[in-house]
Amino acid sequence: MxxxxxxxxxxxxxxxxxxxxxxxxxxxxxxxxxxxxxxxALTAPPAAPVAQWITNPEASMHARPVDDASQFYPAAIDGKPLERVAAAEPEQPAKIPEDKGVNLVRPVAESAGVLAFGDRRLQLADINPTPADKTCTDSKGREWPCGMLAKTNVRLFLRLRTVRCDLDSAEWTGTVTAACRIGTQDISQWLVENGWAEADGGSALADAGETARRTGKGIYGDDPRSIAETGTPENLPSDPPPDGL
Known part of the structure; x- marks a missing residue:
């Protein structure tokens, strides 16, 4: 090269x-x-200071937790610390009493207050039955068969419907006394309110009986047959008005 x-x-x-x-x-x-x-290595943030809890037993007894709501309420009133009250118990629904009655079919009114079931009898409670042969006197002094009309009105009310009575059994002998109803209507109450039977002394129907007497209903009034014939209402006087009126 x-x-x-x-x-x-x-x-x-x-x-x-x-x-x-x-x-x-x-x-x-x-x-x-x-x-x-x-x-x-990653650098860790500085640790937060550890809370120092109260170790004094007397002080801890009065300690009260603070939340968002409690800061608006005082811890004590008149120098007395507040006490926690137990929550109110929810109201329990009223218990419906058990119906222990029995049904009795095809009742026949023997009078205003006595029902017949074949050879057995049932007297309605809280009333004095009106005998079928009882007679009453109207506002004009005339007698009328109020007992027979009371019996007739009870039969029209019953119409052979089944009644429910406060009895332990549907079988008995002789005569018993009990409260009976048709649906929710107490038969004794119906008799007293309409004036076809007197309330027993001291019974809960006494006020209703006094009202029927005061207003002239049933046996306390005039013969309803004459009222039906004349057309005069029960709450108006039966005497004719003076001439010119």
């Missing part, structure tokens, strides 16, 4: 080596190892 060519090749290799060295120096200057080093 000619000497000139050898010198040219050596000069080129030297130039390349110089460029490589210069580039390495620049890279070391641009990158800071300390700044680019990866963190070895």
């Amino acid at each position: 000619p000497p000139a060519a050898i010198l040219t090749a050596v000069a080129g290799i030297g130039i390349v080596a110089g460029l490589i060295a210069a580039g390495g120096q620049r890279l070391r200057t641009a990158i800071d190892p300390e700044k680019t080093a990866a963190p070895t």
Whole structure:
């Protein structure tokens, strides 16, 4: 190889080596190892101070928890600490009394207050039955068969419907006394309110009986047959009005 060519090749290799060295120096200057080093561990935030709880037993007895609502209410009134009141018990529904009565079919009114079931008799409670042969006197002094009309009205009321009576059994002998109903209507109450029987002394129907007497209903009034014939209402006088009126 000619000497000139050898010198040219050596000069080129030297130039390349110089460029490589210069580039390495620049890279070391641009990158800071300390700044680019990866963190070895996360730095934890400073721990919050631990609450110091009250250890004095006397002080802890009066401690009172505070929430969003309690801050608006005083811890004591007139120097006395507030006390927690137990929650009110929910109101229980009223218990319906058990109906222990029995059904009696096809009752027949023997009088206003006595029902017949074949050869057995049942006297309605809380009333004095009106005998079928009883007579009453109207406002004009005339007698009328109030007992028979009372019996007739009771039969029209019953219409042979089944009654429910406060008895332990549907079987008995002779005569028993019990309260009876048709649906929710107490038969004794119906008799007293309409004046077809007197309330027993001291019974709960005494006031109703006094009202019937005062208003002239049933046996306390006039013969309803004469009222039906004349068309005169019970609450108006039966005497004709004076002339000119």
